[in-house]
Amino acid sequence: MIFLATMPEGEECIGLKEIAVAINSPEAFTAKILQTLVREHLLESIKGPNGGFRISESGKKVSLHRVVEVVDGDSIFTGCALGLQECSEKRPCAVHHKFKAIRDHLTGMMMTTTLEDMAKGIRQGVSYLKY
Amino acid sequence: MIFLATMPEGEECIGLKEIAVAINSPEAFTAKILQTLVREHLLESIKGPNGGFRISESGKKVSLHRVVEVVDGDSIFTGCALGLQECSEKRPCAVHHKFKAIRDHLTGMMMTTTLEDMAKGIRQGVSYLKY
DNA sequence: TTAATAAAAGACAAAAATATCCTTTTATAT
DNA sequence: ATATAAAAGGATATTTTTGTCTTTTATTAA
Ligand code: FES
Ligand code: FES
Numbered sequence: 112m113i114f115l116a117t118m119p120e121g122e123e124c125i126g127l128k129e130i131a132v133a134i135n136s137p138e139a140f141t142a143k144i145l146q147t148l149v150r151e152h153l154l155e156s157i158k159g160p161n162g163g164f165r166i167s168e169s170g171k172k173v174s175l176h177r178v179v180e181v182v183d184g185d186s187i188f189t190g191c192a193l194g195l196q197e198c199s200e201k202r203p204c205a206v207h208h209k210f211k212a213i214r215d216h217l218t219g220m221m222m223t224t225t226l227e228d229m230a231k232g233i234r235q236g237v238s239y240l241k242y
Numbered sequence: 243m244i245f246l247a248t249m250p251e252g253e254e255c256i257g258l259k260e261i262a263v264a265i266n267s268p269e270a271f272t273a274k275i276l277q278t279l280v281r282e283h284l285l286e287s288i289k290g291p292n293g294g295f296r297i298s299e300s301g302k303k304v305s306l307h308r309v310v311e312v313v314d315g316d317s318i319f320t321g322c323a324l325g326l327q328e329c330s331e332k333r334p335c336a337v338h339h340k341f342k343a344i345r346d347h348l349t350g351m352m353m354t355t356t357l358e359d360m361a362k363g364i365r366q367g368v369s370y371l372k373y
Numbered sequence: 374t375t376a377a378t379a380a381a382a383g384a385c386a387a388a389a390a391t392a393t394c395c396t397t398t399t400a401t402a403t
Numbered sequence: 404a405t406a407t408a409a410a411a412g413g414a415t416a417t418t419t420t421t422g423t424c425t426t427t428t429a430t431t432a433a
Contacts, residue, residue: 113324113336126408126409126410127409127410128409137391137392137393138393139392139393139394140391140392140393142410142411143391143392143412145410146410146411146412149410149411156409156410156411157399157400157409157410158398158399158400158401158408158409158410158411159398159399159400159401159402159407159408159409159410160400160401160402160407160408160409161400161401161402161408161409162399162400162401162408162409162410163409163410164410175337193244195370195372195373196373197373199373202370202373203368203369203370204369204370204371205244205360205361205363205364205369205370205371206306206351206355206360207369209351209355210351212347212351213344213347213348213351216343216344216347217344220337220340220341220343220344224337224340229336229337230336232336233336237334238334238335238336238338239326239333239334239335239336240335240336241326242326242327242328242330242333257378257379257380258379258380259379268421268422268423269423270422270423270424271421271422271423273380273381274421274422276380277380277381277382280380280381287379287380287381288379288380288429288430289378289379289380289381289428289429289430289431290377290378290379290380290428290429290430290431290432291377291378291379291430291431291432292378292379292430292431293378293379293380293429293430293431294379294380295380
């Protein structure tokens with residue numbers, strides 16, 4: 112998503128192969144995740160020759176939080192640090208209060224960080240997509 | 243570890259069965275983790291009738307950070323949020339700076355939270371070991 | 374000394390996450 | 404129209420994590 116967000120406005124779409132290379136991720140595995148993102152309308156895909164993927168109108172504006180939610184679910188934002196079946200104020204685990212602060216810190220960061228924010232750093236060469 | 247830390251000073255040791263029930267974790271699986279903690283000297287074990295586990299002298303003082311490090315390794319404290327092979331200032335990912343703050347928040351919390359802190363809450367009935 | 378008890382260790386099994394392969398569908402260009 | 408390119412979908416495979424089972428070793432108590 113970050114890579115696709117770095118593409119200039121109105122750019123042609125980018126093929127799976129090129130994406131996989133750019134982010135150093137296995138092609139077939141990357142394809143599965145891209146499919147998920149298309150199903151959830153964060154990406155659009157074009158089949159056939161010169162086909163590929165590009166970020167959708169709605170995808171452009173989404174937060175990192177939304178991308179994570181679509182790909183991995185929201186357990187990272189709601190789960191108990193110590194693995195209790197449910198994180199709850201009523202029946203907190205031994206680190207609930209301390210952990211909640213950190214989890215909220217993470218959630219807040221991810222909700223306020225947009226793909227555009229991240230793409231900007233990549234475009235400017237101050238951050239990277241692969242090691 | 244938290245459960246064993248709630249045991250009164252100079253208490254007899256606690257059997258695997260009792261531990262597994264107390265924390266609602268499968269017995270055999272719990273046993274494997276206890277073995278790891280014994281190998282790393284955070285726990286002591288006593289074999290034979292009336293045997294079991296108890297927290298060691300060194301174990302009493304350890305932080306949550308140390309327990310996690312022993313059981314799961316330190317990737318949670320050092321790994322890249324976006325899965326780059328290495329988290330680095332020289333070649334940061336798109337959320338490195340924002341994520342580092344959160345990771346440091348987590349690391350700090352875990353380094354300063356001791357088993358005794360967590361055990362106190364359990365003993366006082368304000369926090370719980372299972373749902 | 375022996376029987377019973379409990380942890381240690383190692384082999385094995387199941388489930389989940391990660392990853393690949395193959396066939397089908399759709400679009401493009403000739 | 405047809406050959407080709409590219410994503411979609413489904414089946415399969417691998418790896419890691421989680422979990423079990425069985426045998427061995429150590430300890431205690433009768
Ligand atoms: S109950 Fe464990 S983090 Fe909330
Ligand atoms: S490089 Fe990604 S968190 Fe540091």
